[in-house]
Amino acid sequence: MDPISRLSRRGILGAAAGLATAGTLARPGLAQPRYPSRPLQMIVPWGAGGGTDATARIIAALLEKELGQPVNVVNRTGGSGVVGHSAIAMANPDGYSIGIITVEIAMMHWQGLTELTYANYTPLGLMNRDAPGVQVSASSPYKDIKALAEGIKNSPPGKLKASGTGQGGIWHLALVGWLQAMGLKPDHVRWVPSNGAAPGMQDLVAGGIDIVPCSIPEARAMLDAGRARSLAIMAPQRDPQFPDIPTLKESLGVDYQTAVWRGIGAPLKLPAEQAATLTAALQRVYKSNEYSEFMKSRGFGMDWADGAGFGKVMAETDASMGEAMRAAGLAKA
């Protein structure tokens, strides 16, 4: 499988990418005599062109500079992310196969879609974290999060509708967690499944639904256009890129927080020195100007944790997602 995928990628990218990589390859390699001595592959469980793909490609491009070896991005899509996540876990733990792991790893196994959990990986580094905001339409009667919370409490169950992802998706669980933290039933606000945040935001403005709890970068265009308002962010502190949006805790006194994240991982049993090399390289990537410029331009949140830290983030998310999914009746057994 590898030679073919590499071949087709090469063929397609052609001269343009060839030139681009040649520039970076010309630099002398790091003072690592043995590892890495050949190209790496980075598996992306989601399709080309999405946010995860873009993040993986910038990390790969910068990692290439750090390691002195090409890092090929391979999109292994299918099975709603299960196929690609399995491919990362099943790869040869020789340090030449790494992958980008997304928050879905903490959700899929609860739904009974796979046996895989975060424990099937060697975590290398957390690269990004985005907390959901609470968005309402610009014409909504709720001007701040307090008014919205009151409105939700006083409305009959199921009257208000929210959307922004599929049934049991990350933003659905964020809503469930928030409702529970306010002492309400998980289905007090009814979830309308959608194919992602953008159609949800459109339906919000079209008047079809009342709330979209998606990440703020996903809502940004509508916020900038003055069509929607973000009332609060479900994070421990305000986002430096959107300093006007208060946290749930400071504005409502409800201490609930969740987030989507993306990190780099490898199969289990990766030798410790290779893991250390990769984590160190990832940290330099994270600190580089190119990375922070890219993340800022896309509006993605920056958050770094080393291997052990990333493992802890995954374990915590896994537990909280399991709780929310059981509450919403989405977990299998």
Next chain:
Amino acid sequence: MTDLLEGFRLVLQGDVLIAILASAVYGLVVGSLPGLSATMATALLVPVTFYLSPIAAVATIITASAMAIFSGDIPGCLLRIPGTPASAAYTDEAYAMTRKGQAEMALGTGLWFSAVGGIAGTLALLVMAPALAEVALNFSSFEYFWLAVLGLMCATLVARSSPVKAIASMLLGLLFSCIGMENPAGTPRFTFGMTDLLGGIEPLPALVGVFAVSQVMRALAEAEPPPLPRRRFGSIMAGQWALTKKYPKPMMRGNIVGIIIGVLPGAGADMAAWVSYAMSKRFSKEPEKFGTGHPEGLVESGASNNASLASGWVPALLFGIPGDTITAIAIGVLYMKGLNPGPTLFTERASSMYALYIIFILANLIMIPLGIVMIRIAATVLRAPRASIMPVILLLCAVGAFATGNNLFAVMLVAFFGTLGYVMERNGYPVAALVLGIVMGSMVEQSFVTSLIKSDNSLLPFFERPISAVLAVVTLGALLWPVAAWLMRRLRARRPAAIAAAHRP
């Protein structure tokens, strides 16, 4: 005015012009390979845009996607392998022209009317973007439901076979679209415990299978047709001018339908091509010629397809809502380059906006000469012996399917749909209707179920909301029209008989 001049200055930079030319050639080549989609061509450009100036970066995306969509018609026309779900609507027509020895004519029609549609779409973007975006924003799931049903009904209009077989084939497509967990409930259906089926059936492997692989299988089973006579084909473009004069109305209708469907996020080029082809047949003076290599449908759907591509940028630029996968990628690039989508892009950064318009028009103009060269080169494929073409097609299908997700499962899907397509065609079931069912299925279900959730299970909003009501009337009218026509014919036929009976002594 100064903004317009500044826009020209931004575009007429060395790096931008080189980016346009290089990505044009790149888009043409990738798009013409069967199985490699325009989306993939665009996605693979993203890492390259890291190194480009903002305008040059956006220019590569615009140019490459426009070229790839056009050149996706080339294998469709020559080998009956549509490059995109959009071109599946008229692949059979174009291939029929090829079999009549008019390959260059069919491709030229695709080229010329694609360019015309692209420019019309750009002008719509230029003049009416804010107004169009307002209309698009009023579309909720209720309206999309009717649109999707309207799209499904095209299956019977487009097919040349019996309507019953076309409907059966479409329903099979709908059944395939039920597979996976990408449904409103998020529950896996028909997955039989297979992880690969969780994501459902992607339209692309199905498309490549039913059209291309079944074609290879047919070639194995049937005797080689007599080789096409070698003849000197005149100017490709002269014929197009004649077509433009002959079919001005279908062309305009295609442009308008394309623009309207294009601005609706979630509808896009696929539906535009299908609806336009069906409309063209419905309103044509000679509908019996459709499917036998008649250019009229190509004129209308080709124009519509590309008009919708340009107008699909309206919601993307104003509200960051992607109209299709290509604009989704483009939005990422816009953000990365600091050209954040939003109304301010049209006011504060008007010069950049003008630069985008100019790039759109340039891309559509440059498409004509480059496209002619491409057609001349590609047409030589027809002279190659079949025994050497067919294995290459099969290989390209497998590689293309694999490349979409680096997943062997897609290759098996292609093989499955190839076999299915062969059996269906042998028995007179149109495969295009199957593809339509797969493409539209999730939209019909998603829009229906989410509408019901929003309305607390009331059906009234489907008819209450103003736009929804209009669409409902159009859909139900089109659905009931054949029944009404049949009843009227019967009544009319019966009346003279009844009168005659009454007069009998």
